[in-house]
Amino acid sequence: MGGSAFAQGQNPLSTPRMPKEVYDATKSRCKEILLGLYSCVESPVEGPAKKDHGDIDFLVASPKSDAAKGSLAIPTIAQALGAERKIVAGGTEPAASLAIPWPEDDRDEDGKDKNDKAEDGKDKNDKAEDKDGKEEHAKKYIQVDVRVCESEEKLRWMLFKHGHGDFWNVMGSMIRPYGLTVDDTALWLRVPEIEEHNKKRARIFLTSDPAKVMEFLDMRMEGYWDKAFSSMEELYDYITTCRLMYVDPTLTEPEESKLKSNDRRRMNYRPVFRKWIDEFLPECRRLGKFSEQKFTREQITEEAFAAFGVEEEFNTRRDKFLAEKQKEYIWNTSIKGGVPAPKSRDHADILYRSCLVKALKRIILEDDTSYGIAPLKNLKKADGMYDLELVEDFISKHQESVGKAAIARHQGAYSEHIHLKECQEGQPLRKKVRSA
DSSP, rough: TTTOEEEEEEESSSOOOOHHHOOOOOOOOHHHHHHTTEEEEOOOOOOTSEEEESSSSEEEEEEHHHGGGGGGGGHHHHHTTOEEEEEEESSSSOOEEEEEEOOOHHHHHHSGGGGBBBSSOOOOOOEEEOTTSOEOOBBBBBEEEEEEOOOOHHHHHHHHTTTTTTHHHHHHHGGGGGGGEEOOOOOEEHHHHHHTTTTTEEEEEEOOHHHHHHHHHHHHHOTSSOOOOOSSHHHHHHHHTSTTOOOOOOOOGGGGGGGGHHHHHHHOOHHHHHHHHIIIIIHHHHTTTTTOOOOHHHHHHHHHHHHOOOHHHHHHHHHHHHHHHHHIIIIIITTTSSSOOOOOOHHHHHHHHHHHHHHHHHHHOOOOTTTOOOOOOOOTTSSOOHHHHHHHHHHHHHHHHHHHHHHHHHHHHHHHHHHHHHHHHTOOOOSOOOOO
């Protein structure tokens, strides 16, 4: 949350950015405490060239006692770290932002924060007056974000996903056009026919192994994931080693115009991502760098099939989705759209059309032969998809016969209903069913 989780609300807390010495000392102390509760305690590799820090992030796994599991995990962690306030996050794994007091040993002999001194030696911290008119310093806190991972494998993935700060924000914008997505769980391959309708359903799991991800992208891990980059430029240089790196040399509009809505929002509060979009890519275009697009989305999809063995799942999910969409089209357009509106507002005309369209749906889409009318030719092609021309031809030629059979079935069912009711209640039939 960048140290801003407690800045809002009725009783906001002061959580200023931490200088490196405060960050390092507090992080070390908190890690030692957390290791008393969990066997695995880690923090993602920090973003490049950070001079100060907004918060401290911890990922933990393998609890050492029942008190560090499930719903008890966050209260136990908060108590151990001495948190005075907490904001519990949603999700399947226990997670929270904790506000712990700024370390006392970071104060001078007068009790004032050393890091609140301006160059002239005066205190630059915000001051408030108590009821006696005396000045008092606002208490400062440090935000510590903790997530309890369900396994050490999940923890390793989260370290990878959130390592180097905005690394995956930048990489995500690069690999997205090739049908690839990385989130907090895995690397996914998207089915193009589905993604605009249902993003979650469109995703095919590839791997949650960081090494396999980087191997697929042809990027080295050794020497790049054990410490932070010294500058944004160094991070960018590493990102450009991805085999999918491409800068469109013909683009005349700003890079931002191509971004998805989530990426456009990131431009406002992620400086590494903003500089990549606003400065690095335009400079590459000016110099003619990375102007060759070496792969198409289709090629990367085929490579994913070979590398991760997901071709059958990909095709099955796509074909099932396309079949569903085609059935929706036939029902809404060919059947309901192809059958004329009722001749009048008379109940009989409205009922006739209703029975007709339902019967056509059952015959065409559900292979119902109980109406005594069936297509002379199979309406489906060899690949299992409908031949729309044959469907529309059947509707056009058999509307009348299907309509007569459907209304006759309805009237028969209604007569049977009245007869059963008469038998159950011992009452005479109040009105006769009008014949067609």
